[in-house]
Amino acid sequence: MSRFWSATTRALQPYVPGEQPKLPKLVKLNTNENPYGPGPRVLDALRQATGESLKLYPDPESTRLRAAIAAYFGSVDLRQVFVGNGSDEVLAHTFQSLLKHEQPILFPDITYSFYPVYCRLYGIDYATVPLDEQFALRVADYAQPNGGIIFPNPNAPTGRALALDQVEALLVANPDSVVVVDEAYIDFGGCSAVALVNRYPNLLVVQTLSKSRSLAGLRVGFAVGHADLIDGLNRVKNSFNSYPLDRLAQSGATAAIEDREWFERTRQAVIKSRHALVQELAALGFEVLPSSANFIFARHPQHDAEKSALALRQRGIIVRHFKLPRIEQFLRITVGTDEQCALLVAALREIISA
Ligand SMILES: *Cc1c(COP(=O)(O)O)cnc(C)c1O
Numbered sequence: 001m002s003r004f005w006s007a008t009t010r011a012l013q014p015y016v017p018g019e020q021p022k023l024p025k026l027v028k029l030n031t032n033e034n035p036y037g038p039g040p041r042v043l044d045a046l047r048q049a050t051g052e053s054l055k056l057y058p059d060p061e062s063t064r065l066r067a068a069i070a071a072y073f074g075s076v077d078l079r080q081v082f083v084g085n086g087s088d089e090v091l092a093h094t095f096q097s098l099l100k101h102e103q104p105i106l107f108p109d110i111t112y113s114f115y116p117v118y119c120r121l122y123g124i125d126y127a128t129v130p131l132d133e134q135f136a137l138r139v140a141d142y143a144q145p146n147g148g149i150i151f152p153n154p155n156a157p158t159g160r161a162l163a164l165d166q167v168e169a170l171l172v173a174n175p176d177s178v179v180v181v182d183e184a185y186i187d188f189g190g191c192s193a194v195a196l197v198n199r200y201p202n203l204l205v206v207q208t209l210s211k212s213r214s215l216a217g218l219r220v221g222f223a224v225g226h227a228d229l230i231d232g233l234n235r236v237k238n239s240f241n242s243y244p245l246d247r248l249a250q251s252g253a254t255a256a257i258e259d260r261e262w263f264e265r266t267r268q269a270v271i272k273s274r275h276a277l278v279q280e281l282a283a284l285g286f287e288v289l290p291s292s293a294n295f296i297f298a299r300h301p302q303h304d305a306e307k308s309a310l311a312l313r314q315r316g317i318i319v320r321h322f323k324l325p326r327i328e329q330f331l332r333i334t335v336g337t338d339e340q341c342a343l344l345v346a347a348l349r350e351i352i353s354a
Helices: 007-011 040-049 063-073 086-098 114-122 164-173 227-237 247-258 260-283 305-314 338-353
Strands: 081-084 105-108 126-129 149-152 179-182 203-208 221-225 295-299 331-334
Touching: 040 247, 040 260, 063 081, 063 221, 063 247, 081 086, 081 227, 086 114, 086 179, 086 203, 086 221, 086 227, 114 126, 164 179, 221 227, 247 260, 260 295, 260 338, 305 331, 305 338
Parallel strands: 105 126, 105 149, 149 179, 179 203
Antiparallel strands: 081 221, 203 221, 295 331
8 A cells, every 4th residue: 555546546456367377397277278379370470570560550450350350250340349458458448438337237246356346447336146056147137227237158267158048138138238248268168149249239249369269478359249339449448558459469369360270179179178177077076067168167075175276286286266155165177288187187086085
């Protein structure tokens, strides 16, 4: 605390990201990064962008990248795509431009913990809606006056996906609110709501290149929605930072969106490893929530989650544990390579039998 801090700064409760330890040889399964890394086409594009041209500002509108994203989906045009410095930045602008109204916004009680942080930053009222006993989102529970709705699909940290007809039911029931679907993990098993944007002017879908496209280090995310929503985001972006994506990010991200083959191969590999990992953990007595993401959320009826996380850590494996109501007995484990998953399972077997 400093006397030079503004009242706003004093009132903030910043998000705490999963740690990025510098230890060598760590099996890092705590922040849902993709174990396969970007493909050679992306690395080539980054090398090409590294040169004399860095003296020039990048395209403030990231036109090539937005065109690549529009072409990837096929059903939307350039004016329906917004890009930002990670989807966290896209979400931040979304809270400020589309979710700040009279009524409180709604999101699940167990969800991405950045949402309440943005609410505090921008002075937005919110109310949480409890997930059901099986940690599923029930659309009927959102039938209450609201200034907007936001949720991840699949949800984080549960990994559970909401079916597209349920997303649509939410849009139909809330025609006067913006509904934001944060699809950070959609490519690992969910059904994207981008298919609905041309029918629902109140729908904004946010995605990231950090997970399914292995580019967490490049910081690129995007939103797709009605051109009027995108215009709102642009007003905030151009009042904050007109060049959020540098030249390298624009080039690498464009190549990543265009390289469908690498994307398909790596995401299928993650899905396959997830199925195997779920089986192995179930065999050890873990209860695993059905996951459509690149992580699983699991608890063991006889073993305390915090202790297990600590014991894993002593064996050089880090996973995420949230000391929060309802989920303090769960571990969130990123699906790594098959080799990493095998190390995890072996360590858990040892911890459980000790
Ligand atoms: C990882 C994640 C994001 C943020 O991703 P960026 O790296 O900022 O693009 C957003 N929402 C959820 C639910 C996430 O898990």
